[in-house]
Amino acid sequence: MDKRTIDQLRRRFIFIAFFSLTVAMLFISSLIYLTNNIIEKRNVRMILNYIVENEGELQGSTDQRDGEVIRDRVNSDYNVIRFLGEIFNNAGVGDDSGRYYRASYFAILYDSQGKFLRTRTNHVLLVTDAEAQAYGRQALMSKRKSGRVGVYYYKVGKTDDGGTIVVYLDRTDNLLVSARLLYLVVMIIIVGMSIAGTLTWRVSYMAIQPEIKNAENQKRFLTNASHELKTPLAVIRANTEMQEMLEGQNEWTESTMRQVERLSGLIQNLVMITRSNEHSGEHGDIEICDITKIIDESFDAFQSVILREKKQIKKEIQENVKMRAREGHIRQLCSLLVDNAIKYCDDEGEISVSLFQKGRGIMLVISNTYKEGAKVDYQRFFERFYRQDESHNNDNRSGYGIGLSIAENIVEQYRGVIRADWKEDVIYFKCMLKPLR
Template identity: 35%
Template sequence: MLLDNDGTFPENNPDNQGKQGQPPENGAPGSGQMQSPGNGQSIWNSFQFSAETPFETRYFSASTTDGGETWTTDVSHIASATESEAEEYAAKAAEKGKTEGKTGTFRYRMTETDEKLLIVFVDCSRDTQNVESVAAISCLVAVGCYLLVLILVILCSRKAIRPAIESMEKQKQFITDAGHELKTPIAIISANTEVIEMCSGESEWTESIHHQIERLTSLVTQLLTLAKMDEGGGQLEQKEWNASETIIDAVQSFEAPAVTKQITLQTDIAKELRMEGDAARIHQLVFLLVDNAVKYTPEGGTIRVRWWKNGKKAELAVENTCDNLPEGDLNRLFERFYRGDASRARESGGYGIGLSVAAAIVQAHKGKITAERTKDGICFRAVFPAK
């Protein structure tokens, strides 16, 4: 409207000019021809025009007839811009070459005829403040609603998951109680078998009984270890010791089984690499990982055990050749009773719980364990804080 009226509002009463909803006779805004707003509305942009609009609007205009060498300004309708500032704003807007835009707190629009270039600037600081106020209030309301919902979710979720927590606690207690109760009959069966062997001599049946007793004893031990870990770390002994010696000792236990199965057992263990934690649990961890590798490595395969310092971390890696790895995420192998290949697990005598115990031991030592595919097998990598 200001452009169409040479940088000012029309002096005539807008209520008595034009017909509401009719387009300007001389074309679009910025044509240089005076357009009268309709009855209470600007015809082309539905702007709500009233007799107070000229007094409410803070604006100034600048025009030039010589390509921007000299500017004629009108700052009578604004107090926040002087004539020199108006000329500076106009020069910047003209340099941009855009018919409309924003500079500082002003929105501008320009029109150019054969005679002159006219630029009108309207102060939009109040509108900007309103937008910022609405945005700030909206953010505060959003944060308040988020906190309210969060509190409600916390209160409701505690009640919702309470049965699941109680079920888990009962399951842990059952495993602990069952493990201790199973120890007695296993010991009795073992003693009775030895008596039978003393009376009747050894046979394939007593040998089979001893083998099954060993499997049951191993399973009960692993279940009790998991139960202790779930109850808070299984009473880890926190002390600093030479972990390299512990790992070497655990690996040496499998030299004979590896030779029997024609497996190449390689080690690359850093000397005097110390860590803080429970030496017995770390020994058990290495034993479980190497035992798992021996079970699933085919004859003529290779197992490689590495222990080294990587920055502020100590890393343990047990890598072995393996056929028919399960598809998908290999970290599922750490889930309790998970078997990538049930038939092979049965043949090897595993219960799908050894790796779960290994993961629990690593987590109790504030470490992280992962399973990764290699070129011809699988690698279990555990990372610990090192000394």
């Protein structure tokens, strides 16, 4: 596993961990803030209903011009509000003196004909009778039974004699508590995200260490297995060739040689897997490559095979397509996809290659006719050692399920995307590649 792959794995881990922690913090903080708002609105509704029922005069309250309060603890939310008051140092919210609501309000009364009767402003400061009447008209004109105007919540109700009463409740202190709570929630989220980002970054390497070791073990196994298999295969090949020289060829020696060739091809592909994960310069230096020429030459190398199998050829290659890349990568990618197309193309079908510039990158499309592709799971095509046509053992479709996996690895090195699609009896392999940096 090279440095680029490790960095990608770390970034993926950091993103998932950071995203999960952030969602958890947002959920908890939002729950706290929304719970406070729900409690506040319920308290406002209860107080307004109580004042309306008493037509603007609180029964059992201690009337004081400088901010009257209701000495009532019957509501089950008292402890929560008291706790919030202690957090924000707000003496007017649930303090030890038994004050529960800051009942700073004023009321405007109208008769059954809608004519103004009087105002009650003895429970509020800094609101004159004229201002109270203006607030009353505003509430009536809104045609709403309740609402909010600035720091005031209001309710329109009926009196016992059929008149109308409009009550405005001042919740300045409680809105200040909510604003402080919102500020605290935002600060908790910001600080929490900073801490979460730092922690996930520091522990990310430790978290992916098992994956790195597993990848290194796999790479070591593939390399060792390839080397260990080469010697016995060489012995089998030599012995079989000697037998053919002494006794002549027969069906048994031919069968043995075919299997030796298959195993040799498998070993070669195992070596290709190992090398495809190494971003070294063995595929050539990074330079501005003539992609048109590379694809054209790579495809032409297969023309004799394609024509021998009586398949049709179609090329749509744009002229003068260039991109910063490694020439060996592009040749290998084209060869892998064309070889796959030859294996799975229908008899007397058509194999097509298309190339065109897309921004600074390129789009390479290689397709072949494949009438049996309607029910194929194309998402699994790029899994290593996956063979869709496992039930067939003919030579035309022999393979190891490795080529497309290597092609995907090459495309990923170019920060690109490769996908397989099927439409109207044709399977398309589309590669979008971006220039190397």
